[in-house]
Amino acid sequence: MGVLLPSPRQGAYMSYDPQDLEARWRERWAESGRYEADPDGRDPEESTFVTVPYPYPSGGMHIGHARTYTVPDVYARYRRQQGDNVLFPIAWHVTGTPIVGAVERLKKGDESQIDSLQHAFGVPEADLKNLETPMGFARYFIEEAECSYKSGMQQLGLSIDWRREFTTTDERYQRFITWQYETLKARGLLEKGLHPVKFCTEQENPVTTHDLLEGEEVEYQEYTLVKFASATFGNDAVADAETVFPMATLRPETVRGVTNAYVDPDGEYVVARVDDERWVVSAEAAEKLEYQAHEVEIERERPGEAFVGETVTNPVTGDEVLILPASFVDTDSGSGVVMSVPAHSPDDYLALQEATADAEALETYGIDPAAVEAIEPVPILSVEGYGEIPAKDAVESAGIESADDPGLKEVTQQVYNREFHQGELHDEYGKYGGEVVEDVRDDLKAHFESQGAFATMYDFPEPVISRAGGKVVVAYQDTWFLRYNDPDWQAKASRAVANLDAIPENTREQYDHTVDWLEEWPCIRNYGLGTPLPWDQDFIIEPLSDSTIYMSYYTVAHRLQEIPVEDLTHEFFDTLLLGEGDHERARELREEWDYWYPVDYRCSANDLISNHLTFFLYHHAELFEEPKWPQGITIMGMGLLEGEKMSSSKGHVVLPGEAIATYGADTVRFFLLNSSEPWQDYDWRAEEVGSTRDQLERFWNRAVERIEGPDGERDLEQVDRWLLARLQETVVDVTAAMENFETRTASQTAFYRFEEHLKWYRRRADLERPGARWTLRTVLETRLRLLAPFVPFMANELHERLTGEPAEDVPWPEPVPEFEDDAVLAEEALVKDVLEDVWDIVDVTDTDPETIRLYVAADWKREVFDTVVETGPNQGAVMGQVMQDEALREQGDAVNDLVGDLVSFVRERDADTLETLAAIEEAAVYADAAAFLEREFDAEVAIEREDDDPADPADKAGHARPFRPAIHLE
């Protein structure tokens, strides 16, 4: 059941019992419907609507998902404390094939599937039967399983409005999607066309990656068929028309460099009528062409050798080239007829050499060896780093002599890359001459295709086999497309990107890039769960296309339950979502939609920018008015487990339920949000999670002690004011971070950084004083409010014990002007400096002083400091100013040194800081801290003034500088 978790360490105090405490709060929240949000008296401007992609329950929930849903929760809790009416809903995405596929594999008894369910998610044997229908499977992982999403979310304490949940196969949701697609179609944004898909020849069905046994990683490629022709061909075939030899290539621009062609002499070929032409291709290719919407009628079957020695004409240059035999030709790749470009293809270069060398073989096929020997590579482009014949250079400099050389593949790849990105075509290419291949390949291809010289064929570079055992080919299928490349729609989407609060900001470029790059998106599938395409019920609207505007569905999801399905007509949604039409009930509901919309923040994974999130913007931009477009998107990073990718198939996962049972939900939440900012990757490490728990427990124990201890009263000393000033700073910083979704910064600031302040305070202050008690109580109360979004169970409990009200029910803290105090912060910094300086000296000299003398700098030194501040940090200018004083002039070098120091001191500080420093009375600060220093060092502390002719046994007083007293230990 996932990775074993070590037991938490038990503290000396047993009072922190997260399981008990968290269970009580969960129950309380559920019973009171605490997070059910409805439009109320608050202004819609003060409503916050935050969403996260609805989970896809094709398996259980693991710890990686936990952060995904906790990020928006923390933001939602923060906004609630800020006084907003906050809606945070959830639903379940079951559209598409993964669940169906998982069920099928399970029913077939697929070992790895069963193993994953049992091992990673702890599904008991007895439950497996319930998973044998798609919705049974979905339902199980939505809410029935121990590792279900709903259970995980509730245990984490997510502040979700559970009344609004639905699944994407609900009838009402399907009505909504139906409306969306009818509307888009009416607006001309859907288009029908043929599209290549992976297709199993055994089952006569399209297949997805999950259906593949072999070649899961293989992507099909678009080959160009260069239509070489033979007018003379006919040695035993039908000679009544020109015969086309379509040569498959991925580099159509090399057409002018073809010197010969190859066929596999032992391969099976056919002469076939393809559409209106007669083609010669391999038998396999003929089958593939048929799948790709060509009319194919086989006239004769012939072995490859029948075509060897034939002459064919280059459709672009008009040159005649010879067909040679070659065993390396794979009849199951492309057309089975290949063209040879020895100048630019290392393979072809070597093959030609080998053919030339084997005159005997050529003669067997009736080819004149002299004719082959006469073939010279024809270069068609120039590329830096290679000579005239790049393939020759590449092969020779790599020392490759035969086609069997394992280094050939890499050399070939190198040549292809260089030529593609840097190769400039020669002038014979007319308007493409002088251009770089990368920039014109597509154009050039289209140009010759329109002239009838080229055609297109799709094929895989490696074998692909389906789980049914059938060969997978590329077939054309009728498909409906979303026209994401429509210029008007693109323009709206771009505007939606521009309006967006993209978090972090550097993702904006990725959205723009996606909008530029998206073409037509096939939005239907042949099978799977989902909403049927309204006008062609054989197809299902695919998952990325039925999840683009569903956030608007949330706003009324629970109300729609009260309406009979058949009343949810096209007009109903027109009224609800567009404000067009007169459906009465829809008009009422539109008020709720209007109250919550737009989506304020969508939190989603960074890999969804290039599809889902951009689609989300597109569809909103089209269907809604600009003020209703998404306001912000926060991107989330990936999770690792002990430094490695999580994998439910390998059982390398941690389940939230187990983690919460071990550490408590607050610890899980705090770890997930504090270990990195939402958009950064994070790493779940059990050891660190354990230590997070220890830290929270320590916090709890201190808080309980404080709550149970006496109240204190407001009688403040310097050090109390210092801590209170730090507290105000913390409030400001945490609030700023929360506004930017910087959960790590926020929680670090409120928790760890403040712990550092407290450490200093405990060392510095007498904690038994009533003033200290009052201060610590105030600090605790404020910190609990700042931490409530992160650790809501603990923070609410402690805050309630402290004040009678849970933290979530009181406002988010604001800085108290009375306690904002830069001076006291600067003064305390001086005390800390002195403390460290004295410790340094003690350490270095290894002495135990009985008396510590601090000498505060002479008045004239402070005057020099003032001058530097006024004049600016410029040595010359300051010296000019200072030297006008006769008394100082006499001290010459000493003054110069001091000015040098003070100039850099001033240069490194901003105006506000300098102003604060200028007002500080140093001697008073040290006098106030003397008792503390005496405690620290167990020594007498004497504060002296350099000016007052002090006791100075080691002649140290002169070293005093402003804000840096001289020190003498004795």
Added chain:
RNA sequence: GCGCGGGUAGCCAAGUGGUAACGGCGCAGCGCUUAGGACGCUGUCUCGUAGGAGUCCGCAGGUUCGAAUCCUGUCCCGCGCACCA
């Protein structure tokens, strides 16, 4: 190749012009304790018998009074690149 991000101490990680650089883990010492993997304090680049000096942020240059931070070049790593969700 294109797009985005990143290389900082034994590990994780903050820092985007001003002090070897917040935290956490680990490690070491001390205290507390029957004990502790609990808790508290201190330390953790090197050297140093006076608060100092030296070195340092992938590598190499440059700009600047001053660079982990800005610029140029370079090496390495991660993610995405569609019809999977």
